[in-house]
Amino acid sequence: MTIDIRGYAAHSATTPLTPYRFERRDPRADDVVIDILYCGVCHSDLHTARNEWHGTKYPVVPGHEMIGKVSAVGSKVSKFKVGDMVGVGCMVDSCQHCTACDRGLEQYCVEGATFSYGSKDRQDGRMTYGGYSERIVVSDKFVLSISDKLDPKSAAPLLCAGITTWSPLRHWNIGKNSKVAVVGLGGLGHMGLKFAKALGAEVTLFTRSPSKEDEARRLGADHVVLSTDPEQMKAAAGRFDFILDTVPHQHDLNPYLATLKIDGVHVLVGLVEPIEPTVHAASIIFGRRSIAGSLIGGIAETQEMLDFCAEHGITCDVEMIDMQYINEAYERMLKSDVRYRFVIDLASLDKNPA
Template identity: 60%
Template sequence: MAIQTNEYPARGYAATSPESGMAPFRFNRRGLRDNDVLIDITHCGICHSDLHTARNDWGRTVYPVVPGHEIVGTVSAVGDAVTMHRVGDRVAIGCMVDACLECDHCKAGLEQYCKNGMTGTYNGKDRQDGTITFGGYSDRIVCREEFVLKVPEALASDVAAPLLCAGITTYSPLRQWKIGPGSKVAVAGLGGLGHMGVKLAVAMGAEVTVLSRSEDKRADALALGAQHFLITTDKAAMRAAGGQFDMVLNTIPVRHDVAPYLLLLKIDGVQVLVGMIDKMPELHTGILLGRKILTGSGIGGLAETQEMLEFCAEHGIAPEIETIAINTVNDAYDRMEASDVKYRFVIDMASLAEGSDPLGRGASAAL
């Protein structure tokens, strides 16, 4: 495959070790291959996975790492063979930038489960040259055209960004398990993923209950569209709700006992884990004998992600966001870890523009 020899200088923020925090970083994006698109990034959402990767919480990080897989921007150049996008298009990239597109999973629209391994938007390995991918905390990115999605006109760029992870991660299991009018859905956890799960399930016609350990989030849950709120520490209330739900969409991102949520399910009901949990407590299999299903789900394929964007545009669904400058990303990580955001941070990449102050010290040349 032909490749343009000119690389593209890029600026962004990277972690260089588990303890370094995020700091300004200069690097080069590859020249365009025939099927590549160059995108000037305008917005990038912040995901819990970004924090975990930057701090090497999962033990897989290759440094330096430029996180970011909730990317929105504008096409600024295309490779010679590109047919899907044109210069000036407003586009998006999610959690993957490549896959084989030839295996059974890819041909079924499940590129995220590519049998040969999908390539992550950051901290992944390029399928052709073996280099490590850098993500969206930067001013530009190069991506294979099939993995570039179109942003519907009705979606603003800042709110579109978190849909590329938080949106599709919750949309995909709701669609897979055919949630719709008459369905009863419980959403466990009301953070970046959970608040999108509530909005999407309500838009699909489901009756939605938010599960929380305390009363603190009741008002927010109802404001987001949930019809009911259930305190999981109230044993009597949990017993009374047993066997009621078609789905528990479990968005809790830390180790916890999933057994109480299984007891809430109807026969053949499903608890879908979408939060990244390193290990679950032991589970007595007797709980599953009532034909309760425990499964997981990871993002969605390309067609399904495009469908999700169109669904959100049609139904006026947007995440609740707080827009930040990129030089405050370390503070945003600390606040996210403390659950001090409602409900998703989005970086405005205009804060990386020439003449801005990325270090807060009056010296943009420090990038």
């Protein structure tokens, strides 16, 4: 038995997303069935839909920032009940037994995590389909509790944009007395500012646009440095303990490395491949500085992040859209014309049934 689902899918790299009907598996004993209410739109969705990472298998139903209500649970599920508000992020399974999984770092699963869309289900070999759809069936180990203190619409992007910035801040123990800089003010960058400030750090935004200063301060920045101004960059030399770099395309890391203190770390959360221009070894060696990377976050730390957000009233700044607007939203994303994340209202599927 399977569940017939309405959604939107890309069928090739060059065609728009269109209505699509597909099947979800019949729930297993440890599964949670979730009626999706809202799904954030991540730039990764666009990359995948257009095969920009050269691994997409079509048709693909994107979406990995899902918020919804539980409509059914399997016989072995005790943590969730019908009616609970829950979330599903970038992963829906992992091997559960490797060294990474044992540490609660399922995103680094040695055997490879099963992602919310475009992956093969570890048990039945079926392709996974994401949150641009009305319902999903997920193992209870990968379902997250959403507090009633959080607005579910603006909480949806926390499942990717939120955890992607939270995880490195926590891993490198950012808190009071930390001096943090965030590079880029987009879906990830604006969450980085909010989290770093809430954790007690002194926060600076690096930006190429002078017009973003007021917005950056609204989001938590104590300072704004114009990265295109050599004098401002020189004045920032040796200032920061930690740089959170959210820019998803190639850019010169050397000017930012010069602003790190001894033992400072520059963390990449955008997939920048290859890193060009070349990083100057002297920038690293003479300050014992590090360049590191971070990938989303594990399930336990994602729940920690959601609970922190509920306690501190933190959500993502969003623009709500209908499912039928997704192709226009992608074009606007390419122009950075969104503050700061699109979120799909899945009730809009009823306006144009697949």
